[in-house]
Amino acid sequence: MLGNQVWRFLTKPNSLVSKVYKARYFLNENYLDSSAGHNPSFVWRSIWKAGDVVKAGVHWVVGSGEMINIGTTMGGDDEILKDLFNDRDQDCIRSVPLNEDMRQYRIYWSKESSGEYSVRSAYRLLQVQKALWRQEDNDSFWRKIWKIRALPKLVDGDGDSSWVKPHESIIKVSVDATTFREYSGSGMGVIVIDAGELAEALAIKEALSWIKNQGWQGVIVESDFLVAVQAIRSKAPMVSPFGRVIEACRAMLRDLNTVSLFFIKRSANVAAHELARVSYSIPDRVFDWSFVPIGAFNALKADLLS
Template identity: 25%
Template sequence: MVESQDLVRAGARWCVGNGQSISVLKDQWLSKESNPWVISTHPALVDVTVANLLSMDGSSWDYEIIVDLFEVRDQTFCSIPLSFSAATDQLFWSFKNSDIYTVKSGYNFLQKQKTNCFDDETAAFWCKLWKFQKSCWNRVGIGTNVTPRTGFLDWCRNVLQQATSDQLCTMATICWAVWGARSDLVWKGKSVQPENIVGFAKKYLDQWKNARQSDFDTSLSAFQAGDESEHCCPPHGDSIKINVDAVLFEGCRSYGFGCVARDSNRLLIEGRTILVYGVVEPVLAEVLEIKEALSWVKEAKWQNVMLESDCLCAVQAIRSSLDMNSTFGLIVKDCKSLLASLTNVFIFFVKRSANLVAHNFAKAAILFPDCRFSLEHVPTNLLLCLVTEVSR
């Protein structure tokens, strides 16, 4: 117990509620894994709590104060979403989605610190890997260098001996995604760009890890009737189907939401594209998107709604009774609160193939930030994906 105190302190983070219990300079509350402390040294920040950085009603950050007092590196905390259901600040374990410390998560954290194996570095490595020459790609199957006159098994053995565990997971997922793209080209005549393959593989692997590591309910019983659809099907009768997705724009330090509401004839009722500035984890972006969609349903006073997301971790968390104190957990609570206030609104998990229209809307958020589209005013590129899905 005594020996593990330093480990627990290293992984503990404050989740911002009303901000009154968190010291700006003395507590770990930033989302940065390597250094969660504020490094700004403005005299006005001494003995100040996070509550002083919020608007009068506590619903948003006071950007004018933040720009004046904080260095650019620290200003990124403005991307921390605030929950309308949070009353007090809470401590949580930051290296597990359920926020609960386990021996396994503590061990994994120590191993990660020991090997300096960071997810960002691994992701950057594989993104660069796709730029290798075509001849190299054809030779080895996944796009890496190989010694002349050696076979695939020789190369594979060499990679297995040198790669980190994270690199091996990424490699396996990309190989799987490449084979799927190959099958689409052969059997459906549909080509996929390398960057889209990498993006799909990274998101799929991230969701797989979250689902494996979560304490929500990863058994087969976690799936409900209506889950795991591979194709987008119209709702029944007077019901409304809403598909949602989130996309990270890493180069622009922002992320986009796509929401698409359709009727039983698959006709568009309304589509939305939302651009949010800030850097968040993929799973947090996904649950924020679900919250945005539920708020939209409440605003429109819709009933009998099927909301579909391809983020299993977010759907599991909303269905779970587990109480979480992290930012992710607070947004999940907001989603549960919104669901309780709505009539006949249900959330389902679907495969990526059933959520392509929402994904295209989310990608378009960088071009059409904070826009709403009726069927008559949909941009041509988004109209095309709507028509394509109807014709399937």
């Protein structure tokens, strides 16, 4: 529980408690660089020791990077690219979109998708550090413990287990994403029918961006990733990279007031999943009916004929 106080030092440095401890124990530095000091109180010594596990899970959202000193001058990118990659790969790397949100840097807790510290994830990290956590032995047991809660809230239209044809005046957009562990990459698929953790959120964001660019009205967007759908509906702030994508989705949905987002089961999202699976070998493509990959085509045909 002391980890919660450490997290407050890091995220709420202007609170009264943070100012008192800073004045006493780390006046000329931030908490991450602090030491126990000479003759520390029992409370400070306990909080400082609890900081070890918090520090292990802290990551940075860089933003513009102006406030983070990495100890070297950033430069020579083009020269490095030319030395290490061929012309095609250089073009691909340069075409990667940069962070659209260049707000000031901040930290986030890397063990939760929301970016906020939790005792649950800190406990698990501590067990991993002590080599007391074996994935295969503990996952099922602790999943039951931590998930003792009410069922997730769904809205009318959520939870379909088979694909449902939209009404005549409605456009339906189904999205899915997949990861390619062997290539350390991910891909996404978006299916438009007229009348993962981060990759899945990016798939929804790309679908919303596409809808906005097309100027479509009366659109249903479906995803089989419940965590992302619920996060987008929530008003809770999220500071992690996943959370920043979620916030971008929220902003677009506020502008797209005739677009609705629903959760569906994987069994109702087979076509988008099949398209996501082939996205690594055929990136940056838009298909019409004549050239849809066979797996997605079969799934689409089954949906439309059902």
